[in-house]
Amino acid sequence: MNRRPSSTRSRRYRGRSTDELRAERRERLMQAATARIGEVGYQSTTIEKLCTEARVSTRHFYEHFATREALLSSLFDRITEQTRAVIMQALAEQADDAVERALNAVRAFVRYALSDPARARIAFVETVGVSPHMERRRRLAINDFVDVISNAAQHLAEQGVLPKRHYRLAAIALVGATNEMLVEWLSGDTGLTAEQMERAIIDLFSTLIAGARASHAS
Known part of the structure; x- marks a missing residue:
């Protein structure tokens, strides 16, 4: 008997699971923040700019970090x-x-x-x-x-x-x-x-x- 996929099972997009995609987005945010803060400083680094450079949405940012300070x-x-x-x-x-x-x-x-x-x-x-x-x-x-x-x-x-x-x-x-x-x-x-x-x-x-x-x- 064929089983239906579990609702808790990670879906896949282009061969990658949702968990893998989340980890990739988090890493892109970390890398973008390192470069941006290293260049202009923490106080001049905005969430919107980081999201643009990391190629993620602000919704994705808040999935990983509650605040800008949490990212720092x-x-x-x-x-x-x-x-x-x-x-x-x-x-x-x-x-x-x-x-x-x-x-x-x-x-x-x-x-x-x-x-x-x-x-x-x-x-x-x-x-x-x-x-x-x-x-x-x-x-x-x-x-x-x-x-x-x-x-x-x-x-x-x-x-x-x-x-x-x-x-x-x-x-x-x-x-x-x-x-x-x-x-x-x-x-x-x-x-x-x-x-x-x-x-x-x-x-x-x-x-x-x-x-x-x-x-x-x-």
């Missing part, structure tokens, strides 16, 4: 998840020198951030001051990076490379300095290439590690 939040979450994955992958890689392994993780983060200025602008500039909700998400992301640096420093201390002490405040200072250096680079005022800015940030971390090692040895 989704973009920020994606960027922070990808950034964390890049850092953790670098930390998992073997290196002969423990300090070089830690610096490789910083290098991977900076290189990822600088490789796409639009993405970096969303992460470090456009989420600032949007709302208390976005500020909480931003602070959580910052604290996550602080934890990574602090844990890496504690690991170096356990290996005898650094003196045994509490490194969270130092990690906060390093994250803040890195954030401001990236924001300055995005402004275009530094005159540095991405490679030069990467070197400047790595030099900052290297100098502080060298100073801590020197004080430990004396």
